[in-house]
Amino acid sequence: MSDTTHHGPPTGIRRWLFTTNHKDIGTLYLVFSLVMLFVGGAMAMIIRLELFQPGLQFVNPEFFNQMTTLHALVMVFGMIMPAFAGFANWMVPLMIGAPDMALPRLNNFSFWILPFAALMLVSTLFMPGGGPASGWTLYPPLVLQTGDAFPFVIFSVHLLGISSILAAINIIVTIMNMRTPDMPLLKMPLFVWTWLITAYLLILVMPVLAGAVTMLFTDQFFGTSFFQAAGGGDPVLFQHIFWFFGHPEVYIIILPSFGIISQIIPTFSRKPLFGHDSMVYATASIAFLSCIVWAHHMFTVGMPLAGQLYFMLSTMLIAIPTGVKIFNWTATMWRGSLSFETPMLFAIAFLFLFTFGGFSGVMMALTPADIQYHDSYFIVAHFHYVLVPGAMFAAIAGVYYWLPKWTGHMYDERLGKIHFWLSAISVNLTFFPQHFVGLAGMPRRIPDYALQFADLNAFMSIGGFLFGLSQLLFLWGVVRCMRGIGDKATDRVWEGAQGLEWEVPSPAPYHTFDTPPVVK
Amino acid sequence: MTTTTHQKYYVPHDSAWPIVGALALLLIGYGAATWISQLDQPEARRGPVILAAGALLLVVTLFGWFGKVIDESQRGLYSDQLDRSFRQCMSWFIFSEVMFFLAFFGALFYARVVAVPWLDGAGNNEMTAEILWPQFEAAWPLLKTPGGTETQAMPWSGLPLWNTLILLASSVTLQVAHVAIERGNRARLKLFLAITVLLGATFLFLQGYEYMHAYRDLGLRLDSGVYGNTFYLLTGFHGLHVTIGALILLVVLLRIVIKDHFTAERHFGFQAAAWYWHFVDVVWLNLFIFVYVL
Numbered sequence: 001m002s003d004t005t006h007h008g009p010p011t012g013i014r015r016w017l018f019t020t021n022h023k024d025i026g027t028l029y030l031v032f033s034l035v036m037l038f039v040g041g042a043m044a045m046i047i048r049l050e051l052f053q054p055g056l057q058f059v060n061p062e063f064f065n066q067m068t069t070l071h072a073l074v075m076v077f078g079m080i081m082p083a084f085a086g087f088a089n090w091m092v093p094l095m096i097g098a099p100d101m102a103l104p105r106l107n108n109f110s111f112w113i114l115p116f117a118a119l120m121l122v123s124t125l126f127m128p129g130g131g132p133a134s135g136w137t138l139y140p141p142l143v144l145q146t147g148d149a150f151p152f153v154i155f156s157v158h159l160l161g162i163s164s165i166l167a168a169i170n171i172i173v174t175i176m177n178m179r180t181p182d183m184p185l186l187k188m189p190l191f192v193w194t195w196l197i198t199a200y201l202l203i204l205v206m207p208v209l210a211g212a213v214t215m216l217f218t219d220q221f222f223g224t225s226f227f228q229a230a231g232g233g234d235p236v237l238f239q240h241i242f243w244f245f246g247h248p249e250v251y252i253i254i255l256p257s258f259g260i261i262s263q264i265i266p267t268f269s270r271k272p273l274f275g276h277d278s279m280v281y282a283t284a285s286i287a288f289l290s291c292i293v294w295a296h297h298m299f300t301v302g303m304p305l306a307g308q309l310y311f312m313l314s315t316m317l318i319a320i321p322t323g324v325k326i327f328n329w330t331a332t333m334w335r336g337s338l339s340f341e342t343p344m345l346f347a348i349a350f351l352f353l354f355t356f357g358g359f360s361g362v363m364m365a366l367t368p369a370d371i372q373y374h375d376s377y378f379i380v381a382h383f384h385y386v387l388v389p390g391a392m393f394a395a396i397a398g399v400y401y402w403l404p405k406w407t408g409h410m411y412d413e414r415l416g417k418i419h420f421w422l423s424a425i426s427v428n429l430t431f432f433p434q435h436f437v438g439l440a441g442m443p444r445r446i447p448d449y450a451l452q453f454a455d456l457n458a459f460m461s462i463g464g465f466l467f468g469l470s471q472l473l474f475l476w477g478v479v480r481c482m483r484g485i486g487d488k489a490t491d492r493v494w495e496g497a498q499g500l501e502w503e504v505p506s507p508a509p510y511h512t513f514d515t516p517p518v519v520k
Numbered sequence: 521m522t523t524t525t526h527q528k529y530y531v532p533h534d535s536a537w538p539i540v541g542a543l544a545l546l547l548i549g550y551g552a553a554t555w556i557s558q559l560d561q562p563e564a565r566r567g568p569v570i571l572a573a574g575a576l577l578l579v580v581t582l583f584g585w586f587g588k589v590i591d592e593s594q595r596g597l598y599s600d601q602l603d604r605s606f607r608q609c610m611s612w613f614i615f616s617e618v619m620f621f622l623a624f625f626g627a628l629f630y631a632r633v634v635a636v637p638w639l640d641g642a643g644n645n646e647m648t649a650e651i652l653w654p655q656f657e658a659a660w661p662l663l664k665t666p667g668g669t670e671t672q673a674m675p676w677s678g679l680p681l682w683n684t685l686i687l688l689a690s691s692v693t694l695q696v697a698h699v700a701i702e703r704g705n706r707a708r709l710k711l712f713l714a715i716t717v718l719l720g721a722t723f724l725f726l727q728g729y730e731y732m733h734a735y736r737d738l739g740l741r742l743d744s745g746v747y748g749n750t751f752y753l754l755t756g757f758h759g760l761h762v763t764i765g766a767l768i769l770l771v772v773l774l775r776i777v778i779k780d781h782f783t784a785e786r787h788f789g790f791q792a793a794a795w796y797w798h799f800v801d802v803v804w805l806n807l808f809i810f811v812y813v814l
Contacts, residue, residue, distance in 0.1 A: 010534055018534035100531045102605040105538050105585070112542035120550060127559065148557040155549035162545065165616050173608045177601060178529070203616040211623025218753065221556055223743030226627055229652070230667030232746035234635035241623055304643060514528065 009510055020104035022089050023508060025111050027406070029086030030399070032115055034475065036078035039122065041468050043071035048430075048464035050447050051457050064447035065133035066125060072136035076253070077160045078118045080387070083395045084256035085110075085167050088195045090406065092171060094501040094508060095189045097180030097517040102173040110167035117159035124149035124156075135445055137242055138213065140227040140235050144220050154217045161206040168202035171195055180500075180516035186277055187519065189499050193280050194259030197287045201248045201255070204291065209245035212238060236301055243294035251290040254386065255283060257354075257394030258325060261347050263499070264401050265329050268344035269336025270496035275328040282321035282328075289318045299367045300374045308367045315365040319358070326355055341494075342416030346397035349389055349424045357385030360435065375445075378438025384431045389424070396423075396474065404489030407481040408507035415477050422470035429463025527599040530592065537585040544581055547574025590781070590789070603788055610792045614799045617761070621803055624757065628750040628810060632660045635746070639666050665745035672738040674751065676812035679730045683723050684808045687762075690719035691801045694769075694794055704784040706776070713773045716797070720766035727759050754811055761800045768793045 009015045009024065019025060046067050050058050059067070089107065093100055101107045124131040129147010132138065138153070146153065175196045179188070188196075216238070218224040225231020227238045258279075266273045273279065295303060295311040303311075329351055338344070360382040364370045373379060404410050433456040438444075442453045449457065480486055489506040500519065504512050547570050554560055555567025592598065640658035641649030649656065653666040661673040674680065697712035731752075734740040742752045772793045775781040782790050 014534065017539050018536050020532050020534055099529050103609060104532055105535050106609075107538075108535070109538035109541055112539045113545060116542055116546035117549075120546065120553075148559045151553035151557050152550070155553050159545055159549055165613075169609055169612045169616070172612055173605050177604050177608055203612055204619055207616045207620035208623040208626075211620055211627075215624075215627060215753070218742075218749070224749035224753070225665070225667075225743075225746055226631075226749055229635075229639060230665060231669065231743075231749070232631060232636050232639065232662045232665045233749070234631070234638070237627060237630050237635060240630065241626060244626070511531070 018108070020100070020108055021510060022093050022101045022104065022107065023406075023510065025101075025104075025107050026086045026088075026090030028111050029082045029089055029114075032111075032118075033079050033083035033086060033395075034478070036074055036082070036118060037471065038475075040071050040074035040079055041471065043067045043074065044464065045468050047071060048461040051449070052461040053458065054449050054451055054454050056448060059447065061447045062130060062133055065135075065445060066131040068445050069132045069135055070122065070125065073121060073132075074118070075387075076136065076249070077157075078114070078121075080253050080391050080395065081164065082114055084195075084198075084253075085164075087191070087256065087260065087395070087398055087402075088167075088171050091402065091501060092174055092192055092195060093178070094405075094504065094512060095192050095499055096175065096178060096183060097500050097513045097519070098174060098178035099511065099513050101170050102178055103170050106166055107170050110163050110170065113159050113163035113166075117156045117163065120152055120159070121156040124152050127152065137239075137246065138216065139242075140216060140219065140238050143216065150220060151217065154213045157213045158210055161210045164202050164206045168199035168206075171199040172203075175199075180513070180519060182519050186280065189259075190262035190273060190276065190279055190283075191256070191259035194255045194262070194283050197283050198252050198255045201252050201287050201290070205245040205248045205252075208241060209249075212241040212245065215241075236298070239298050239301060240295065243297045244291075246297065247294040248287070248290045250383075250386070251286060253391045254354075255287065257350070257391045258283065260394045260398040260401070261329065261350055264343050264347040264397055265332050265351075266498070267401075267494050267496045268339050268341060268347070269333045270338075271332055271336045272498070273328070274331035274334075275324070278324055279328055282324040285321040286318060289314065289321070293318065296365060296367075296370070299370045312365055312367045316362060319362050322358055326351065326358075337496075339495075341400075342411070342413060342420055343397045343401035345417065345420045345424075346393045346400065349420070350393045350397065353385055353389035353393070353424075353427070357382055357387075357390055360385065373438065375443055376438040377434045377442045377444055380444050381431050381434035381438055384434070388431065389427050393423075399474075399478065401494075402501075403478065403481050404493045405501060405506050405508055407484070408489055408505075409481045409484055409486035410489050410493075411477045411481050412486060415473060415480075419470060419473040419477060422473065423467060426463045426466035426470055430460050430467055431463075433460050527601065529599060530597045530602055532588075532592070535585075535588070537581055537588070540577065541581040541585065544574050544577035547571070547577060550574070590775070593786075593789075594781070603786075606788050606792070610795060614795060617799065618803075621754070621757065624750065624754050625806070625810065628754065631662075631746045631750060636660060636662055660747070662745050662747040667745070669743075669745050671740045671744035671748060673747070674730070674734055674738065674740055674812065676808065679726055679733070680808060680812045683726050683730075684804065686719050686723045686726070687801050687804050690716045690723070691798055693719065694797055698790070698794055701782060701787050701790055702784055710773070710777060713769065713776065717766055717769050717773060720762055720769065720797075724759060724762055724766070727755065727762075751811055754807055758800065758803055758807055761803070765793070765797045765800045768796060 009021065010018070015024065016028060019028075046059060047064065050056070050064055089101065092098075127147060127149040129149060131149050132143060132146050132153045134143035134146065144150070175188070175192055215224070215226040219227055225233045227233050227235045262273055262279060293311055293315045295307060296315045299308060299311075360378070364373050364379070364382060400411055400416055437453045437456050440453070442449050491505050492502045493506060500517055501508075503517065551567050551569070551571030551574050555565065555571060560566040637643075637658045638645045639649060639653055640656055642658070656666040657664075663673060664670050693712045694716045697709050697716060700709040700712060740748050740751065742748055772790050775789070
């Protein structure tokens with residue numbers, strides 16, 4: 001029975017193409033995500049370059065809008081979601097004491113769909129008529145004016161969806177079926193919990209997105225009129241279906257971040273997480289609420305008053321479970337024996353800046369106020385605060401936190417701290433002024449602007465370039481560890497670290513937990 | 521299961537099928553998009569060729585991949601725990617399919633309850649309707665669109681009712697086959713599984729006939745406004761799922777007849793196919809009620 005005996009990694013490229021190992025696939029996800037970070041980042045740099053001065057300098061408006069669209073699609077589907085899928089692959093089996101993901105071949109299938117889909121998406125830039133320029137929301141009728149690239153965009157969204165759904169199913173089954181026998185659900189680490197809930201959200205909403213883009217497709221090519229009034233349809237219908245996906249999607253992005261932060265803060269506070277169970281219930285409440293608030297993205301589109309009131313009030317409810325989380329993290333640090341290594345610095349920056357982004361979210365939940373903010377740079381400021389120093393900082397914190405476990409080598413602490421301070425300062429230089437220009441009336445997704453916004457835009461562009469360049473330090477730090485430069489990591493790595501993943505050697509062996517471990 | 525000895529969870533060797541399957545999906549998407557956008561030269565169409573290559577590669581992948589799984593299962597490598605993984609995986613996959621259909625049901629409800637009445641001035645849209653579509657009158661089924669396209673409604677009695685009965689009957693015959701496999705009655709299993717597949721094929725044939733009737737006699741087309749759109753996309757995607765489900769059942773049947781696979785105790789492949797079939801059946805019941813009857 002040679003099939004059941006141990007097998008080490010095959011050598012060379014085969015290992016990465018054909019792997020069924022959760023650690024290899026996790027690495028693939030993370031490396032892919034890092035590549036896409038710089039692809040999407042380059043697009044952001046083009047956006048900031050054009051906005052450095054008023055008037056049109058470098059790109060034409062059509063290309064500018066393709067950049068805003070693809071920057072968003074690449075960052076959401078190509079960077080941040082794969083990053084968290086990579087964390088899930090690496091860490092969930094280690095944290096619950098499972099030998100691997102539940103369905104290892106399906107796992108590799110989920111991964112390899114991604115680069116192919118991303119290739120198809122980015123290749124649209126080189127097609128006649130260029131890439132999609134409608135914004136990542138793909139609203140009709142605007143998106144139907146896309147050139148030859150249109151069906152490629154639709155099918156790449158389908159592929160990304162298939163990849164996410166299959167990965168989510170795998171994660172759910174792994175968590176529900178593969179836990180070591182003495183780990184009941186409420187003893188699971190918070191990262192596992194947040195991913196379990198995220199995975200449920202994914203299988204709930206990704207198929208709906210597939211339905212939405214399928215209707216766009218038939219509207220364009222087969223004469224249906226789902227989104228055309230002349231045939232009895234309504235373009236607003238697309239917005240409803242899209243945001244039924246789109247709002248849970250933002251929690252799909254942020255819940256794993258919550259999970260990572262919930263692992264890091266206790267470690268560097270040397271205290272258990274405050275209110276573990278309430279964190280679980282808060283996460284579940286956020287996930288539930290996220291499914292019933294979608295039309296707060298559409299306050300200006302023309303909705304009955306009852307609808308506006310309902311979506312306003314239900315949206316504000318989200319602040320309650322989110323507040324529970326923020327207070328729990330703060331209480332975890334209270335009277336802890338704190339130390340400030342790079343992961344902790346990023347986690348604390350997350351805590352401040354995500355909360356800040358959350359506050360501007362509550363402002364926009366108010367329908368009458370939102371009508372003023374809508375489609376302005378205030379919105380851009382809001383979602384970049386929750387996504388960049390929110391989700392992305394959490395991902396970076398997680399990388400620094402687990403990199404020693406993955407590679408067996410410590411990252412360079414000084415380099416990490418420089419990376420942190422440059423990122424934390426420049427991210428605020430970039431996005432903080434966007435609140436002001438937004439409130440003063442600067443619209444989003446337009447390459448030119450009125451003269452009074454010139455100074456702040458130049459300022460934001462400089463901040464943006466600095467932020468972009470700072471991430472090269474991150475790349476350098478990660479590559480150093482991967483190439484085996486740096487101090488050897490101990491098994492526990494961090495003094496205050498708790499959990500099964502710290503019981504195995506660093507780097508984690510190719511196969512771990514053939515037999516279920518005992519939870520202390 | 522706390523004190524019993526742990527049965528090892530089977531972690532497979534590296535495999536080429538996942539990446540080949542992903543490549544197949546890419547080729548299908550790329551080929552179909554090239555074809556429909558007419559990006560290639562009219563004298564030498566690459567789109568259909570790429571699409572066909574992708575589809576072929578997908579079929580090869582399915583045979584190779586599932587063949588490997590069946591082989592491993594037959595060799596007894598799979599533990600009860602792995603069996604539970606398969607079961608849970610299939611359940612959540614079916615759930616995601618339900619959500620896919622829900623998007624189209626949602627479109628149907630929205631069009632019917634919101635979009636169409638608003639176009640006729642419901643809510644506070646009176647002046648808009650007066651200016652844009654003064655002739656339009658809201659109704660469901662929407663037989664005359666604001667743009668003036670006319671069609672006839674598909675009645676629920678007749679063919680659709682027969683099709684409903686056929687699908688319901690197929691669920692019953694499948695259940696009989698299920699009981700038979702658990703009791704080890706192979707002859708009855710084969711008979712009723714074959715009947716189920718035949719009923720599925722009959723359904724598909726009648727559905728095709730209904731489409732022809734709709735196009736020729738009723739003028740109910742895919743582009744006949746939102747009534748035709750929801751009608752064809754819902755029944756069309758359902759028909760696609762019946763096709764897939766029938767093919768899965770056929771493969772299961774062939775495995776039973778030719779290779780004598782599955783036992784009374786271990787028959788998850790059969791069960792997964794059965795779940796899928798019942799799911800398709802439930803979707804049809806909703807379709808029958810909301811698309812045809814109401």
